[in-house]
Amino acid sequence: MQEKLEALCQFVQNAADVGDLQVATERLRDHYDVAHIIYHWVNSVGERFGAGTYSQDWVDRYVEKDYLRMDPVILGCLQRFNPVDWKELDWSSRAARSFLREAVAFGVGNQGLSIPIRGPSGQFALFTASDNCDDYAWATFVDENMRDLMIIAHEFNKRALDFEQGGDSAPAPALSPRELAAMTYLAKGLNRAQAAKEMEISEHTLRVYIEAARHKLGALNTTHAVARALSRGLIVV
Amino acid sequence: MQEKLEALCQFVQNAADVGDLQVATERLRDHYDVAHIIYHWVNSVGERFGAGTYSQDWVDRYVEKDYLRMDPVILGCLQRFNPVDWKELDWSSRAARSFLREAVAFGVGNQGLSIPIRGPSGQFALFTASDNCDDYAWATFVDENMRDLMIIAHEFNKRALDFEQGGDSAPAPALSPRELAAMTYLAKGLNRAQAAKEMEISEHTLRVYIEAARHKLGALNTTHAVARALSRGLIVV
DNA sequence: TTCAGGCTCCCCATATCTGGTGAGGCCAGG
DNA sequence: CCTGGCCTCACCAGATATGGGGAGCCTGAA
CATH class of the missing domain: 1.10.10.10 (Winged helix-like DNA-binding domain superfamily/Winged helix DNA-binding domain)
Structure with missing residues (x-):
């Protein structure tokens, strides 16, 4: 198990491009036997970037509807530091409930754990695992794998930051x-x-x-x- | 070893106040057999907060000279995401070298690993382990314990955030x-x-x-x- | 030494924001 | 049923911000 974690981290570290990170999410999904693994972020310029196992339909829908602005997972994680179980989030608003219904219909899963990650320059990313199962099974999964997922989330973000810095050559507008x-x-x-x-x-x-x-x-x-x-x-x- | 990590995390999680975090750094130092373990941060209001095993002399000196503003460890970590070995930092400026000389004289150690941690609202903290040893021994230590230290660093920050939030009681007003x-x-x-x-x-x-x-x-x-x-x-x- | 960049100060005219008050329709929950 | 919250629209006058110009001083880097 521990060696497997090492191998997965290695794979992420050696990712040559975003496509490799995509493959990494698929391997992770298979390894942990969950419905989905997703890593995504919004950089300082507002460009979106992501890798994950969600269906293209759901991703398109999400972007089209600009769900980023009302997704309780995003909004909740923006205010927190530690990994957050979806159950702990605020689903009380009508918009949130209809979003959840739609998400489940698209096969996202009824359980989820999202790990917020923050980098320099206000960078914010989210690493998420989701599945379809009952509360007990999910709690067990979280309990067993939270630490590993945190480490992997960091590996993802590290690599993603490398890509970004290589790509747009950080404008870095230093103010006096x-x-x-x-x-x-x-x-x-x-x-x-x-x-x-x-x-x-x-x-x-x-x-x-x-x-x-x-x-x-x-x-x-x-x-x-x-x-x-x-x-x-x-x-x- | 793994159980020991759990125990240490538990101890941090159950810390009732900053004094307990202080004790935690001492336990960690003894457990990992290094010279120092330090966790410190600057909160949104600019107040300093810290727990660590540095000598009071060095802490006083650091505050008095306002080294926070030129310490290459701080400056380097502010721009990075992943844990950083002190050797990777920029010690080229004259000020940095004289700072290093002084730090070593105060028993800080010639080797160090600092883990930057960022929280909501621009919060930034640093978790550091330092020691006096040769490069090889240090590389071995880092290689073996980096992951655990990252987890522990997160536990520290989580608890520290609890302390802070307990103080200012964010009401969280919902907007339509x-x-x-x-x-x-x-x-x-x-x-x-x-x-x-x-x-x-x-x-x-x-x-x-x-x-x-x-x-x-x-x-x-x-x-x-x-x-x-x-x-x-x-x-x- | 020169030069760039940061810091400080000033004028003018126009665009924009602010604070207060008032009103009607819609929908959900007590 | 009614209260409260949300969404929509309106007026007015004074306060505030914006955009563009010019100028001198000081420090550190080339």
């Missing part, structure tokens, strides 16, 4: 200290006058920072700039 | 679908007119959503509301 401070105060809800007072500079000067940050971040307005700075992990509120 | 959509478009940089057009409603209506979201989030203005929605994981950009 004052620009970061300005963004931070704005993100905290201060208006320009207040932020300027806090930074002990004139409001005019503050504006220069905000505009500089906007340009560096390729943002359309202040709110956009703050949103980007936040989601790229440049500032923390 | 339209409010979420409004926040999302604003986070994407659209102004009210554009967002309204996108949502196919009047700008007046959109304003109602924005104000509702502002109030629910306890935000002072639109930018603040978007920032909160983002950092609480309510929306995705």
Whole structure:
């Protein structure tokens, strides 16, 4: 078992492209004998990337309906740190329940464990295992394999980060200290006058920072700039 | 060995306070027979928090000199995802070399492995093991224990997050679908007119959503509301 | 030394946002 | 049945942000 884990990690580490990661999810699914294994993420530019065993129909449907924005698994994991069983999530809204019904109809499975993974620059990814079984069987599976799945999830993300960095050559828009401070105060809800007072500079000067940050971040307005700075992990509120 | 890992994880999970985490680092140090084990982080408010086996002298020195801002381990890990051996870091600057000399003099150790861990809301922590030994011995140690250390690092962070969240009691205000959509478009940089057009409603209506979201989030203005929605994981950009 | 980049300050006119108040229709749960 | 939450629309006046211009100082790297 332990050797098998090593072998799977090795396979992921040696993946030459996204296709190999796809194959890795299939091997993992077979190895753990579950319905699905999925790894996916949204990078800093908003491009989606994923590898998994879901049916193409479901993936298409998911993208078409922009379910990313309301999927309780995504929303729940964004707020958490540790692996989360789907049962612990909030399925109370009507939208969530109809989503769940549809997902099950597409063969996603009624049980799931999702592991949130965060990388530099606000990167966020999700590694998920799902299956069709009763609560007890699932609890047993989770109990036995959680640790291994966490390790594998990290291997996936490591490799995916390699692909990304090779691909788009990380724009890395470093903001100057004052620009970061300005963004931070704005993100905290201060208006320009207040932020300027806090930074002990004139409001005019503050504006220069905000505009500089906007340009560096390729943002359309202040709110956009703050949103980007936040989601790229440049500032923390 | 495996049972020992479980026991250590259990101990961390059951930690009642920061003091217990401190004890955990000591146990880990003894168990792995290394010079030091350290877990530390900077939370969203900029408060430092840490548990570890470094001498008080070194900790004081570190804080006094504000080494956090130039420590190559910190700077390197901020840009990486996977565990990093200190040898892989950039020690080329003069400041870095003198820092290293000083650290070794304080008994920190000449070898180290640091595991960066990221949580929700930009939280960043570091779990480090360090020792005094030759490269070969260290490579062997890393090879054998990296996985376990990653798991333990996660346990530490999980518990630390519990401590933090226990303090500030996040109420988690739910936004309605339209409010979420409004926040999302604003986070994407659209102004009210554009967002309204996108949502196919009047700008007046959109304003109602924005104000509702502002109030629910306890935000002072639109930018603040978007920032909160983002950092609480309510929306995705 | 030169030069780029960060930090600081200023003006003007227009676009945009904000705060308050008011109203009607729809749907689910008590 | 009725209350509460959600979705939709409207007006107004004042506060705030935006876009573009110009200018001087300081520091560290080429």
